[in-house]
Amino acid sequence: MIAEDNHRNGDLLEPRRKTISSPYIHRLQRRHFLLFDILPILGTACAFAFLAVRPFGVTEFALLFSMWLVTGLGVTVGYHRLFTHRTFKAVPWVAGLLAIFGSMAGQGGVVSWVALHRRHHEYSDREGDPHSPNLSGGGLLGSLRGLVHSHFLWMRRHEYPNVVHYAPDLVKDRGLVRIARLYYYWVGLGLLIPTVIGGLVSLSWTGAVSGLLWGGLVRILVLEHIVWAINSFLHMFGTRRYASRENSHNGGIFALVTLGESWHNNHHAFPESPSFGLDWYRLDPGFWLIKLLEIFGLASDLKMPSAPRIAAKRISGNTEPVGNAA
Template identity: 80%
Template structure:
């Protein structure tokens, strides 16, 4: 008996899933101000700058191209490849996707992956960092939930232990190196459109306009598109498949979200690189993955079988909240 007690005492303490400290909360507040609040001010500044330089074709091209590149970095890289490992990719492709995702200003690679894996583990339950469904009932509760999940949760939250949630990424030296230079990639994502805008127009006003539209406005738009998936698509939309949380599809937003708005599909089949699941459901993120696969740069695409999809398809008798966890 004494030996058993001694062995029990010598067992290592269970690894903590989350870490909370004043130092981490200071970092969170700094990131919130720099990359969540500042783009709002930058967008206001962009519209004010129209009095100095009208919106140009160059500005439109920079806005759309930087939004597309960084958006694909988030959905294909951060989300489908690194978080859920829905396919495998050549190391150069993985590194490029990690850099493009970092330019979006939504957090460093390892932290983003850890947070999203925790979201799936506790989705719409206590422990979910950004559920809109845990702030009470009624109109006020739903409004508080939407505000929390869409924006306010980033000010201060428990930090998921990356050793617990992202050990696979920590073993990849190239990806850890990319994550270490996160702030540099965000600055690069703002500097590049400023440089292009200045070179095309050969003027400082073109550089400033490029910085605004291809940099700060692009970050603002992409952030709110991604955050709307966390907030509105856990409260509103269609629900074709059973899942243990309240995820929903928003078909009308499929293109602008690059396929992310097939959110119920994703939660029902998180291992699938295709969020639309059917060819006629628009999913630009999956189109890129298929293109990479055709070139031999991606493989092991794990789409669910028809039988598995049929087994999880909602029926009239299925509860709206899905099966119990």
């Protein structure tokens, strides 16, 4: 993950190069890894230590939950379903808000995130996949090494997908590029908001610090490990309802906490679908938000797969009923 203004770098303007690798980019990746992957771990340790000064209360829970929900929906509905896979259309101001909320998650700027995820789908569980857990050798040791790589360590240093190749539609969107260039400011805003609210509610510096820790750093840690688990554990474990060429699985028990992302096999089988659950009884909060936006005229052109297409991809022997979320 690197700052989005690097798409102007001359190397990135070579459309036939799918990835870019340079010492400069790797330095940016290490910096991002330290700031947004390591620092939240330290911040979480500080949050528990700070309990001796200020106990965890209603304000801390409200900030943690609300900031997790807003930024999590920014990632799954904005970064993933809207910008990466274009599963629906949103009015410009909604799209902009989703990009900002996703940026607050600290998982990379929107253009970089989209380019990485599109490359993941192109090479999923094959050489070229940035974060597959299945390319580190066989046996228990290989599996453990793959899980650690895909869940966490791959972000330290990796080939950077050429955004001109993988995300030309986003690079042409001037408003989105402006938002992407301010990525670090949006992350800072995501830390400032719970800090200010915590301080105002408690009228104390301890409330402000507690807000920063629980609504900011702990929230980043919780959300990023939820997202990373999709790439790591659900490419090794879970159920498979539909045929797809990679090793994706569903983890329905985690549907709510992942905001619908844990229907991962469904998603890889039908990446154009705004619904990852595909059926009304498969919990998918991200899709619920999209449908709510549609009701208010803020989202349109939801690309739902047809029932015959869903049935055609169902793995033989799976006796679950096939529905259509449309």
